[in-house]
Amino acid sequence: xxxxxxxxxxxxxxxxxxxxxxxxxxxxxxxxxxxxxxxxxxxxxxxxxxxxxxxxxxxxxxxxxxxxxxxxxxxxxxxxxxxxxxxxxxxxxxxxxxxxxxxxxxxxxxxxxxxxxxxxxxxxxxxxxxxxxxxxxxxxxxxxxxxxxxxxxxxxxxxxxxxxxxxxxxxxxxxxxxxxxxxxxxxxxxxxxxxxxxxxxxxxxxxxxxxxxxxxxxxxxxxxxxxxxxxxxxxxxxxxxxxxxxxxxxxxxxxxxxxxxxxxxxxxxxxxxxxxxxxxxxxxxxxxxxxxxxxxxxxxxxxxxxx
Amino acid sequence: xxxxxxxxxxxxxxxxxxxxxxxxxxxxxxxxxxxxxxxxxxxxxxxxxxxxxxxxxxxxxxxxxxxxxxxxxxxxxxxxxxxxxxxxxxxxxxxxxxxxxxxxxxxxxxxxxxxxxxxxxxxxxxxxxxxxxxxxxxxxxxxxxxxxxxxxxxxxxxxxxxxxxxxxxxxxxxxxxxxxxxxxxxxxxxxxxxxxxxxxxxxxxxxxxxxxxxxxxxxxxxxxxxxxxxxxxxxxxxxxxxxxxxxxxxxxxxxxxxxxxxxxx
Numbered sequence: 301x302x303x304x305x306x307x308x309x310x311x312x313x314x315x316x317x318x319x320x321x322x323x324x325x326x327x328x329x330x331x332x333x334x335x336x337x338x339x340x341x342x343x344x345x346x347x348x349x350x351x352x353x354x355x356x357x358x359x360x361x362x363x364x365x366x367x368x369x370x371x372x373x374x375x376x377x378x379x380x381x382x383x384x385x386x387x388x389x390x391x392x393x394x395x396x397x398x399x400x401x402x403x404x405x406x407x408x409x410x411x412x413x414x415x416x417x418x419x420x421x422x423x424x425x426x427x428x429x430x431x432x433x434x435x436x437x438x439x440x441x442x443x444x445x446x447x448x449x450x451x452x453x454x455x456x457x458x459x460x461x462x463x464x465x466x467x468x469x470x471x472x473x474x475x476x477x478x479x480x481x482x483x484x485x486x487x488x489x490x491x492x493x494x495x496x497x498x499x500x501x502x503x504x505x506x507x508x509x510x511x512x513x514x515x516x517x518x519x520x521x522x523x524x525x526x527x528x529x530x531x532x533x534x535x536x537x538x539x540x541x542x543x544x545x546x547x548x549x550x551x552x553x554x555x556x557x558x559x560x561x562x563x564x565x566x567x568x569x570x571x572x573x574x575x576x577x578x579x580x581x582x583x584x585x586x587x588x589x590x591x592x593x594x595x596x597x598x599x600x601x602x603x604x605x606x607x
Numbered sequence: 608x609x610x611x612x613x614x615x616x617x618x619x620x621x622x623x624x625x626x627x628x629x630x631x632x633x634x635x636x637x638x639x640x641x642x643x644x645x646x647x648x649x650x651x652x653x654x655x656x657x658x659x660x661x662x663x664x665x666x667x668x669x670x671x672x673x674x675x676x677x678x679x680x681x682x683x684x685x686x687x688x689x690x691x692x693x694x695x696x697x698x699x700x701x702x703x704x705x706x707x708x709x710x711x712x713x714x715x716x717x718x719x720x721x722x723x724x725x726x727x728x729x730x731x732x733x734x735x736x737x738x739x740x741x742x743x744x745x746x747x748x749x750x751x752x753x754x755x756x757x758x759x760x761x762x763x764x765x766x767x768x769x770x771x772x773x774x775x776x777x778x779x780x781x782x783x784x785x786x787x788x789x790x791x792x793x794x795x796x797x798x799x800x801x802x803x804x805x806x807x808x809x810x811x812x813x814x815x816x817x818x819x820x821x822x823x824x825x826x827x828x829x830x831x832x833x834x835x836x837x838x839x840x841x842x843x844x845x846x847x848x849x850x851x852x853x854x855x856x857x858x859x860x861x862x863x864x865x866x867x868x869x870x871x872x
Contacts, residue, residue, distance in 0.1 A: 413673075487631050488706060489712060489713075492710040492712065493722075495704035498696065598787060
């Protein structure tokens, strides 16, 4: 006799909890879908505005063009000078930033004790909060004169100057995400390695860092995404010459810098404006791809620890 | 186990009045015991009685916990392991450890076992192959994995992973292997396999095993040490230590009897 009563009670409780459950689930999935819809809308918005340029100039003519003269009577809209500027500055920033950031992440995660850890972590978080214009100002005051004096260039406004400042700007991303990845390595692995007669350092580079490698890779990719998308500091520091650079000591102009500098001076609905939207579309696609790959890599790592 | 045999064999621990403190808290006090070579010594007792803490004293893994301090004297084959000239890193190649949960490294089976020897400087492939095979055989895993040593260690079952960890600990050719409840996360069949492995291992190494499970201690150990913390205010102590057979049939202390007959714990 008691069994049916209990069963009825359970059903009653599960009806309300099931309703609440389904409402919450719908709300959450709505949010998820909203993110996707917004992303698609951004892409669509860029594509619609880029349509005129894509029709009149053509995607490949723009993408493979080596000259950027948007305001002469027969304008040239070649993206390669801007693309190479972005790639050069980003790649140099990564080369400068990754080793130091990785070392910092390893120090914070594996070697720093309580107080030092807290202080370094908050300093790095603070670095992320500094507006990019401020980084640009510091760059103009410190980095540009240094580059001019050290490498004997004409102006000091070079790809290198931009890259140096950019390296500082993306360091917080790379440090904190790599630190998370290192921190996520189970302590049992460290113990296991120490118990086999390895020093802390051997344990770190033979077990902990390889175990966190995909997370570290994702950190670098996200830093790269940030570097490519960064506008203001780069615009202030690289000299803005839209020419394919020969070396780090040339002035360059990035995709983002071009959009920011020229968007204010174009005719509404004109061809030049449409080309700038196409540039935006290219930039969006690049950063989207980089983030996507980084996410896939992180997801792979997550699944590995679950096994 | 005669005196003369012990003299030729390495892997003998001697503990004199060992105590461990974490900050101001005394975890263990006044433990003195002899751990004979080529035998299985089990540390038993209820949770929180300091078994694992005592175990970690033997390979100085307590050093890795900042606030832990070990007093008293522990010698391995006559040498004080807490002496200044004793390098804890070197000590751990002589005193291996197997943990509660299997913790294989995220690499292949082969690389897991070869990890220790590589650290010690063994580079020759043939030598490594030999060590890997011997260690896996001793850990009773060779038959199951010899065909795919290149397989990722995470693809093994829990029991296989634990035997891999035993093989990994054996590969540095330690004199002693410490085991901290090595079967507690395993199913009965895997537990049985690990126990069988332990029984065979004592031919080569001294084994000190912490276990919750009294039947396990009775099955596999030669010597049993019973530890107890009578109240939270007092440090844990060694109640008695003796031959397992005697301990389980005719314990010398009332508290031991109460524990092994299941009256508490």
